[in-house]
Amino acid sequence: MRADAKKNYDHVLAVARCVVAEHGADASMRDIARRAEVGLATLLRHFPTREALFDALLRENLDALTQKAVALETSKPPGEALISWFREGVAFVHTYSGVTALMASAHEDPDSALYASCAAVHASCARLLLAAQKAGVARSDMDGVDLFALMSSLGWLADQSAFAQRGGRLFDLISSAILIDSPDRVIK
Template sequence: MAGSQTKQQARKTTDARPLRADARRNRDRLVEVAAAAFAQSGVDTSLEAIARQAGVGIGTLYRHFPVREALIEAVYRHEVEALVAAAEELARTKAPDEALAEWMQRFVGYIATKRGMRDSLRLLLESKSPLFAETSGLVPRTFTGLMENAVKAGKIRADADSADVLHALSSIYSASDGPDWQQRSRRLVSLIMDGLRYNAPESGGQR
């Protein structure tokens, strides 16, 4: 997998000014809380509520993110970084097929946050924000690495194409909204994983 190189690419545009440890913790906490809020309620979530849940004042939020769009960019970049980091951690600690299966479930959370920001991300794209060029390819390369590990270990079928599987996973982005959207998406991901395991060399022809 891309390893440290992908981490450097994903973090390339993080605020260049060094932050004190407490300021860094506050910033990271704001991004984490905002990611969960955007996934749940969209980007119109009150910034005051985000600051309050993160345990900081609204002034602290605005010092880090002077405009809402800056917070949205930081959240999107954070979600991509988190997927890359999760893949590296899972590859070290899990069997290749288990690492792939767990990462695919985490991908649902990434899509949930992205759906919550869809209109704002579209505007950022139209404004020629460098965000997408800086993060482009990180998720597909990360996924390809996990798939290759599982194929080499004989845990998934060798004829599976990572681009095809990622396309199928990404289709949940446009699925209809509903209170059970994430549950349905996670079940679909489990079915996709079952299909990848079917007829794998190490499966004895069955899962």
Template structure:
């Protein structure tokens, strides 16, 4: 701010009041968009057939691009995984919203947890990746897991308020248990009823005083 002198009004620096300029976000070029979509398609197929630890070089080759192109779109494996699974995560979040007003809060929570197990066991290695995703990192898997924890937390709170689940159970504990069940199912593909048995045993330990 300039110093006021006789006969001259006080002036204010324009630099202090000018709004910050927002950087322009350029839309993806058509060829880049095609590469992006091909990479997602091939990654989804590879993760289903070979697991989430499949070779990124192989995914790039199947998509018809170089590994450098893959890394320009997805800086690491977890970023690619997060993009691949985002649609399915959105479906699980929508399902949680549908269950938010269900008349039986505990049954709603169980139904949603079972859906998570089904999703996680579709791709070998996904449950382990979800278990290690941290809420305070910026990886693609974290961007998937954080809203899942929030959605599950709302269902868990309703079940706790109904007295169906112990009040000391946290959503972090419950998600770890669920992903642990998914991991066990992944390693025992010849036992189709394993998920239900383990989920039932887990819930027995979580029951509230009214159940």
């Protein structure tokens, strides 16, 4: 990419980050173009679809979440690694309103621009859960899809004004339902 094209791309992406932070996943492509002071055609040349734009916005964060799982696997006991990553995941899905729906649909669509990054996050999620289950510290009756759904739910709840103040408590409740203190009993 030429230097001027890269500068333009980075500028549009920076503006898109701001607009999406304000308006969530429903942010208007026209509004992004207008605020970036480029034509809609220029925006669409860089990001031909809404998914392509969100792929660019989220890929860095999704990749960081995947790398965080790898780091936690080698530096913490399995249960602690799982809950630390779960906390990071909840914080991430709370970044942009509506991002969980995009990620959920992208995970089911191999043609989606977000598919590879979302699949990597799901794989990390499942791998951490499996390690905690093998260590006997996590429920055996759940899988990575369940864990991702819980993470997404907590992210969504934090966006709801009625539940925003309860985010920490709800996280603790869900975490205690995931971890067990013995193979037979869930931590209360």
